[in-house]
Amino acid sequence: MRKEASRATGRPTLAEVAQLAGVSQITASRALRDIPTVDPVLASKVREASKALGYVPNPAARMLASARSQSVVVLVPALSNQLFIETLEAIHNVLRPRGYDVLIGNFHYSREEEEELIRNYLAIQPCGILLTGFDRTDASRRLLEANKIRRVHMMELTNAEDVFSVGFSQEDAGAVVARHLLARGRRRLAYVAAQLDARVIRRGEGFKRALAEAGVDALELAVPDPSSVGLGGELFDRLLRQHPDVDGIFFCNDDLAHGAIFEAQRQGIPVPGRVAFVGFNDLPMSAHIVPRLTSIHTPREDVGKHAAHLMLALLAGAEIRERTIDLGFELVVRESS
């Protein structure tokens, strides 16, 4: 009955694996980490011993010894938005099997809250961080720089040096919507937006720029409130009172568009007869709502997948040629336009 037994976890340790394999502890450690300076014969012995004992490395010990955790932080502006769920899930699916813990932080579209999360999560020394977009406080930026933590930005793109980003062009998506509505013969066009984050604003800019290029004025109704189905109905109603002649609306997301469709239905306003609707994100419901909603389908799942793989490459110290991964988007034309 050894004294130290009282504190041990009872799980097999690296020392036991090493003993069983007949090598030193450090050799076992290297073998299990696939460090190439280990003789292949010894390495396979170690792996066998590890399997035989059902050895699982203790992440705390590993983290303490190496000063590096095995966790990756993902910060998203919302969980209530289906969009980010799919991205998160894809990230999980890539990183979990590689042994990384994925820590999710929701900053509720608040830069201050994001800063707080960054501060808190840096304390646990994550080995990488996946961020949404580029819009954050200076303090956040400094924290990230000072900690030299590996990071990948999602949803938006940049060509800046040493910055890795995976996403698509929000401006271009807005412009595509504008050109689509113009092609449909609509001339009295509006951008209706809520939850004015950087991406929503960029979409609107792309939309308005494309209209301007065609010599068409753009109406705009943008409120900072959180986006919701109910708000979509309200905003549509308000826009219609101000500009009864509007004949095409680009909503910054599908939720608003859904709400507007319901409101139009209640008011007996034909869609697309009197006014065409285009949403953004292409949520599952958009393919079924009456009328089916035209929307920009965004590659949110692929964004997560590629961002996670990029992070893995960074963590492996690989040489990255493509700092920017543009996954594009797709305009899905349906009944509403």
Add this chain to the structure above:
Amino acid sequence: MRKEASRATGRPTLAEVAQLAGVSQITASRALRDIPTVDPVLASKVREASKALGYVPNPAARMLASARSQSVVVLVPALSNQLFIETLEAIHNVLRPRGYDVLIGNFHYSREEEEELIRNYLAIQPCGILLTGFDRTDASRRLLEANKIRRVHMMELTNAEDVFSVGFSQEDAGAVVARHLLARGRRRLAYVAAQLDARVIRRGEGFKRALAEAGVDALELAVPDPSSVGLGGELFDRLLRQHPDVDGIFFCNDDLAHGAIFEAQRQGIPVPGRVAFVGFNDLPMSAHIVPRLTSIHTPREDVGKHAAHLMLALLAGAEIRERTIDLGFELVVRESS
């Protein structure tokens, strides 16, 4: 230039806090953990020193020394379901400020996948686990028992000994829907369900039991496929072909009901004129869809909040009187019935 400096993290350590406070390291440790055997004067000195240095405990070291992590695992059957997002967020909001990491596992409604997650997550020695319902593999059960990990079950209730649960009665909810439709004069009633997990089945049982008590037969259309808006439309269409006289449908969730509403609209079937719809969960959209959907509002946010607090109490070693927390539910009657 001390040799050990090369491996240190550079962050202030407990030893430095102790030195600044003029106490031993272990006293500082106890003071910061609010262990009552520390003199209040010393304790406040330690807290001051800690603040002055910007000390943040190293979770890895703490975990290694105490063989206990500061992380709580939450296993949910889906992230695509808004329902669980709200629960997760509430859990986060309670546990994060207390210094716990919340690790999310999504088992995609698969008992096998849940078992795998339990196995993997137990390796990192979480200090607690929050589970959805009671339906799991025997191996999962054994793993949980063998590891003696503190756990709280969510969404369903049980009176079993030593089992903590937070939720509401799925059966009762189903029964309430049945009585509501009966009170509306409907007699040809059906339960339409997908993604047949234990809770969906219980809801249906409550529904059918209440109908049986009223001497009314229940129709049923249940498929194991994942639930979706599109499937709701399909199932409604199929049910209507088989039983054109159906005049009231209870859908196992709002998504199916939404899809059915769209399908009814396409087919020109008046709701609730010809057939009344009732959903489950009361998603935000249900208050806006045309017609507005009658639904059971479930306390998913409160489930998360209470489950997290219960876990905190368990972790603190508190004496728990109420093993079962019934948060109830609410029938929200709207236009569709």
Add this chain to the structure above:
DNA sequence: CTTCGTTAAGACAGCGCTACCTTACGAGGA
């Protein structure tokens, strides 16, 4: 035959914290 460089394996010493045991000290009873 010696020297050197190179590579593989091991020894060692922590990483930062907490469990456990010991010591110091004052209060209270004999």
Add this chain to the structure above:
DNA sequence: TCCTCGTAAGGTAGCGCTGTCTTAACGAAG
């Protein structure tokens, strides 16, 4: 007055792993 006892503080020894340095082994070059 002495001795026990309870309490608060400290000393010590790891928790399980990996970074760094050292050694051993071996072949090539001089």
